[in-house]
Amino acid sequence: MNRVSACLSSLVVLSCLGAPALAADITVVGWGGTWDKAYKEGVWDPYTKATGNKIIQEEWGGELAKIRAQVQSGSITYDVVSVEAPAMEIGCAEGLFVPLTPDVTGPAASYLEGTLHECGVASDTWATVLVYSKDAIPGDGPRSWADYFDTAKFPGKRGMLAGAQYTLENALMGDGVAPADVYKVLRTPEGVDRAFRKLDSIKSDVVWWTSTTQAVQNLSSGEVVMTDQYNARINNEIEQEKKNYAIVWDAGFFYGTDLWAVVKGSPNEQAGVELLKWFSEPQNQAGFSRLYAYGTGRIEAAEHIPAEQLAKLPTSPEHLKNSAAYDGAFWTENKEALEARFKAWLEQ
């Protein structure tokens, strides 16, 4: 531990990593805050105990450009990184990450759809859920995305992400498309038009959010009566801040994954792969979900999570029935064009 802090405090991380180490010190880059804390207590501390390898936690904002720059310049400081699924598609294709074999990840059949990639395994499986304030809507609340788009039935402003991803999926669910069929519709030009038409119907009643903090603040202040939001953030508001919110799991939702990847050419590449092999064991990755309301990738991980906590996860068998996975392949190809169209639509 002393060596680690000495390295960090003297800002010569590079030379420290270059020096021969008895046990590998692996730099793991996560999303910061309580997410990192849950990983440290639930996964990394047990890992260090089991193997003697130390974990140095760092956080980032998901800018793939950073990793590209590190790899291009040859000074790689990240070993294992949690990246968003579309970035995983691009980064893996560009050769920034190490491809993982089944003897590292375990059998593909034991993973939820979208949680295993050629170059990564799910670090967290999150969901964007429909949530409403029971203070603003006492009695019977919204039960579907159709209700979310029905301002006559439930008056009040809606919170919505100011971006195409999430929003187009929610619009189609609001138009009666089942989660499993959403991408079939979105893959046709008429389907995209249909989603935008649905959004047209509610445009003047939307308060757009660009950061989670905004979305939660808007719900708390009554600026909006319902919103789409990440389930763990809402869970946190309910448990820590004692807010009177309800997550409508039955309305249907999409889940997405961030995935652990080993940066190709990092000084600890091999140790990083070993780390992911250890992490891929269901009982080891369950340590994260026991402390945080996000799932991971292995289906069997559910067996190592208490029922009470399982009920808060998108990956509980009960919730999964109403869900579908965000289609990384679709968004990798269409993100730029659809985000541009969405921006143009917002400006009208």
Place this chain on the structure above:
Amino acid sequence: MSQPLPPQTGASDRRPLRLSLGWLVLPALVFILAVFIWPVGKFLALAIDNSDFPSAIPRTASVLDLTGPDGIGTEAAFAALVEDLAEAQKTRKDALLAQSLNQRLVGTRILVLKTSKDAAAGRFSQPYRESVLALHPGWSRPEIWQAIKDNKSSWTDYHILASLDLKRQADGTIGKAPAEEAIFLGVLVRTLVISTVVTLLCAVLAVPLAQAIVSSPPALSRVLFALVLFPLWSSLLVRTIIWIIVLQKTGPVNAAIVFLGITDEPLTLIYTRLSLYLAMVQVLLPLMVLSVVSVMRRVSPTYMKAALSLGAPWLTAWRTVQLPLIMPGILSGAAIVFVFALGYYITPALVGGPRDQMISSMIAFYTNKTLNWGLAAALSLQLLVVLVVIAALFWTIQALARRKAAT
């Protein structure tokens, strides 16, 4: 100036000094070249860089009869493509090709990656055209072959045109981009409008404030100064989030408005242009005040007193005597505020609405999220050009103002 000085004496005395001055500047010059001009230039060059295409598929690009009468690649083209992609897969150039092609033609990224993987694995055989089309029918789109034809060169005006809401049409002429792609000029104009309004607001607020700081006794002056500088010392996020809390429906401002009976319903104040102006002026005002104060301190109060004692009304005296004297301070402050405002994007994202986003947020989006560095560079270049034009205007005005102040 009309009588020239004897040239020999002065010049020979100064020469050694001038030489050493050059050496003094050298380290800074090297530093700026190495850490600023060179990397920035390299990034901006990406705006016209198109080497992803010819370097990933050199053989295909040099096939003469690339397409047949149906607009689809010929057997020779497909054979070259298979050879190129097999090699590109090993050097991972296929990913960059896939990305660039997908920017031109949505829905081709995965097609390229899958085809190159199969090519590297040797899954195709003669005749290549039938063999490739059987596994990947996507290659039967004539648009793909048109895109390959259009991108044989190592440089392109595609991103520059896109940043100006223009696009090359099928016949090669430049025309307007379709409405759902034409978003950048509007955002650029908005960025200029927001920056101009913020600069004007800062100027209007800073001049009386600077006057108060300069005219008040030293102790009070110091307190006022500290208050002005306070926003500069607080964290950007804290400062911004506070505006959300103050301006939201249940916030203190709305509570006061409803309590005073100005309106019955709370107003929508946050996520509007108004809240954006407030948050930006709060941060940038200190820069303007500092600039105006430094000039105002050097202006003797006796000029104003003289004007007043000669019978001019206060406002006339201020407008004709004081204002021209402090104008250089206002202008240099305005230049700083304007340039800072142009680059804003976190504040608009947090306190502005969707119609208040600025050009920098677009640059960040293409740099970080989609890795379309070509378009990001083109947009940066656009911003830089606008900045240079405006800076030239500013310098002209400033020089004129100075000359006027001197006469």
